Amino acid sequence: MENYELLYAKLIDEIKLYNPNSNFDLINKAYNIALEGHIDQKRASGEPYIIHCIEVARIVATLELNSKSIAAALLHDVIEDTIYTANDIKNMFGSEVSLIVEGVSKLTNISLQTQKEQQVENIRKMFMAMSKDIRVIIVKLADRLHNMRTLEYKTKKSQFEKSKETMDIYAPIAHRLGMSSFRIELEDLSFMHLYPEAYADLSEKMEKNKKERYELIDNIRNELFIDLKNNNIEGSVEGRVKHLYSIYRKMVNQNKTLEEIYDIFALRIIVNNIKDCYFALGMLHENYKPIPGRFKDYIAMPKKNMYQSLHTTLINRNGKPFEVQIRTWDMHRVAEFGIAAHWKYKQNIDNADQSSSLEWISQWMEWQKETKDEDEFYSNLKNDLFDMEVFVFTPKGDVINLPYGSNPIDFAYHVHSAVGNKMIGVKVGGKMVPVTYTLQTGDIVEILTSNTGKGPSRDWLKLVKTSQARTKIKQYFRKERKEENIEKGKDQLYKEIKRQGFSPVDLLKPQYYEKVLERYNFQELEDIMCAIGYGGITSNKIISRLREEYRKDHKEDHYPIIQEITSNYKSSKGNEGIIVKDIPNCMVKISKCCNPVPGDEIVGYVTRGRGVSVHRSDCINIINDKEFTDRKIEVYWNMNSDESYETVLQIKAYDRPNLVTDIMKLLSELKIKCNGVEAKLSKEAYADIRIRVMMHNKDEISELNKKIRKITGVFDIIRISKRQKIR
Missing domain, CATH: 3.10.20.30 (Beta-grasp domain)
Structure with a gap:
């Protein structure tokens, strides 16, 4: 039996535990279609793609959702990656399953100019679908969670990009929907890839006192349970250590060491009704000393994500501070699974009414x-x-x-x-x-x-x-001052077109701007001017689209531009560490906006009058440059070169005497050249230090970071752009 067959059998067993009356015919049908569609596909790990589909369905099953939800999870990549279409899924499984699968699928049938634009349109599409059925985002979060669990098989660049998007968008969505179990794991996995050294350092420190910490939690938990029993309050007491990212965020935001964070763990009291919540709170404040200003009543004032609990921080009998959350069982289910908790009670209801929380x-x-x-x-x-x-x-x-x-x-x-x-x-x-x-x-x-x-x-x-508020203000200007907006927008658009070296007559031809009208749902050219005028869209976005259409009519201009410009530099001295494809001895300059070093993925940009500028491929200046497509050229690191490159490191540490001296002493011992140092005390009262050092490659930078982290007081170090200002 194949591994995926055993895994699917586990999924079926897990579903039977919470709903033995599930529609297993539907689930089996979805599995077979997914297996057939993905049969020859492999993941980056080399395992069959169907394993990912089953694992996503298993995550959805932990929420105890119905058969159609499980079927949709199994099929979530079918439209995007196989021969099956949305109509095929609708005909085979019905509109409900089709809506979820189509909502999760990325856009593939429209032309999008940038990666950010593609990302935004996919998010917009997903939100449109989840407003009709919240299971769209539940399946998407399950998909993202399994992808994050297996991110080690991706490139470093992909790991960073996926983790940043997860931290920026998907973890907050999980929080907004009250799905704390998803949010916690997404944040910790993102933290591990975004700040690997900080993650490893904090993990190591947390592991050192793990035994003592859990003994303390057990002691307090037993005390609280006895107190509940003595006061005739029926309930359960749980204890947990807070997740790594939340601890790291507190350390940075509050400028504290791990030893100074007193609410690393929390106790949770779960009772039968709201009245007992307040009884338990009174009992706690009578038996333990509460810390002033640390009480919050989220029962009377629930959070937007439906979260309800009483929060208080107390001092135990040994003088140790600890946090307690008090809630009912219903509140606990919502706190753990959020909006998904409502679906648990709607298993046999088709097209159930959406909660008002949506x-x-x-x-x-x-x-x-x-x-x-x-x-x-x-x-x-x-x-x-x-x-x-x-x-x-x-x-x-x-x-x-x-x-x-x-x-x-x-x-x-x-x-x-x-x-x-x-x-x-x-x-x-x-x-x-x-x-x-x-x-x-x-x-x-x-x-x-x-x-x-x-x-x-x-x-x-x-x-x-x-x-x-921003949207309503724009609506006011759009409606009340239309003529003024049109004139203002026209002036901005024309000036920017000329600044970029074009003529408004050349770019504002009907065959060009009609594509823009279609892309942004405008009716006529004046609507574009008006939108620019009231701030609905920037003139650069419009011009970028117009130039894209213009280039389609002038394809022959593309490659000659690079050929013509680079021909001026063939006799110039090149950078020995960089090879420009097909152009020997080309004048090359390492960009100071992103400071690439060997080991970074790089791209060349043909400048006007200064040869080829080399950037990291994820450099924001390159990504946002409207001429990048025209001026891009392939470049490579010369691995036989021994050149060094300036790198800027930002060090965050708890301020103390001789901190900068210790850092400079380490650089001297390692024989690393330092071109400059800048230090400032931040608003949060920690030291913000920038050093400019000469390094040969990424591995060397990583080794230096590890050594700097061992200096007393240092809690974070990252590589930054030279142009980032110290704040």
Whole structure:
């Protein structure tokens, strides 16, 4: 029997444990279609691709979802990677399974110009589908979780990109849906690949005191259980160590060592009803000393992701601080599995009504309809998924939760667009404050309005935190000042076209701009001008699209450009460490914006008058350069060269005397040339040190990082761009 057959048998056994009445005919049919479609495909690890499909289905099964959900998980890559189409899946399995599979599949049938644009369109498509059926994102999160578990078989570049996207988007989505078990594993796996040295260092330190820590947890857990029993409160007490990334984030944000983080572990009391939650809280505060300012009532004021619990931090009888969460069993299920917990009770219901907690998805997509710029879309998504939030009150006592860092403008537009548009001032706690005031939990906010006001300022677009407020401000300018926006947008577009060396007459031909209209859902050219004018999209995005269409009519111009430019440098002295394909002795310059070294994936960029500039292939300046496609040229490292290259390392450490001296002493001992050092005390009161050193390759950098990490007080070190400013 093949390994995947044994794995599939495990899946069936796991489903039988929670739902012996599942539709196994449907699940078997989905398995056979997936097996047939992926039969000759292998993963990067070399194992049959069907193993990935089964593992994703097993993750979905841990949430105890129904047969159609399992079938969709097995089929999740079929549309994207096999001969089967969405219609095939719909005909064989019905519209419900088809919707989930199609929602998870990446876009393959439209032309997208950049990787960021492709990423944004896939996320947009996924959100559209998950607003109709939340299982779309549940299956996608399961898919991403298994991919992260097996990321070691990918290239370092792919590991970094996938981990960053996971940390930026998928882990926050899991948090927003209340799926903490998914979020925790996604964050820790991303942390391992984004900051491998910090991860290894923290793991090693956590392992050292593991036995003592678990003994302490057991002792406190036993104490709490006895206290519950003595007070006739029926419940369970659990203890756990917090996950690595949450500990690392606290160390960095609070500028503390591991030994100074006192809430590394938490106790959890689970009782039968809400009344017992508050009884248990009273018992704890009577028996243990609570730490002031560390109590939070998420039962009375639930988080956006439906999370409910009482949080308090106490001092035990031995003087050790510890955190306790108190919740009911229903709250516990929601805390662990979030929105997926609701599906557990809807197994036999087709097209079950969506929970009201999903309204934010449809609402968020509505706000983003006018966001044409993929960078802004991505930024809005990250901000709106960010887990920190503040709870503020209206004068009538209604609770409004907003992202951390929100200001009164965000508050006003959250109440209603008319309130924001008519706002002329704001009071917090009865006192006038500026619109730039950062709202704090507990603030009572009163918006002052006037029907004769001038309306919102364009500057507000730069001040607001929420995409809801930003979208409503743009809607105001789009509707109220259309003519002004058209003129302003036209002026910006024409100036930028000329700045890039083109004529508006050449680029703004109907056959070019009609493709732009289609891509961004505009009706006419004036709509493009208007959108640029009110900030809905940048002129660069439009010009980039126009130039793409222009190039299709001028294909013969592409390769001669590089040939013509590079021919000027054939007699110039080249960099011995770089080989430019087909052009010997070409003038080469290592880019200072990303500082590549041997071991990095690199790409050449033909400059105007300065030869070939060599960048890391993931350099943001290259990715965002509109002429990159025209001026790209293949370059390689000369592995026989012994040249060294300047590298900038950022060191974060707890400030102490002789810290910089110890770092410089290490460099001297290792005979590493240092071109410069810059140090500053950050706002968080830790030392931020930048050193410019000459290194031969990535391996040498990695070895140096390991040695610097051993210096007392150092808790993080990363390689950065030379041009990044110290803050």
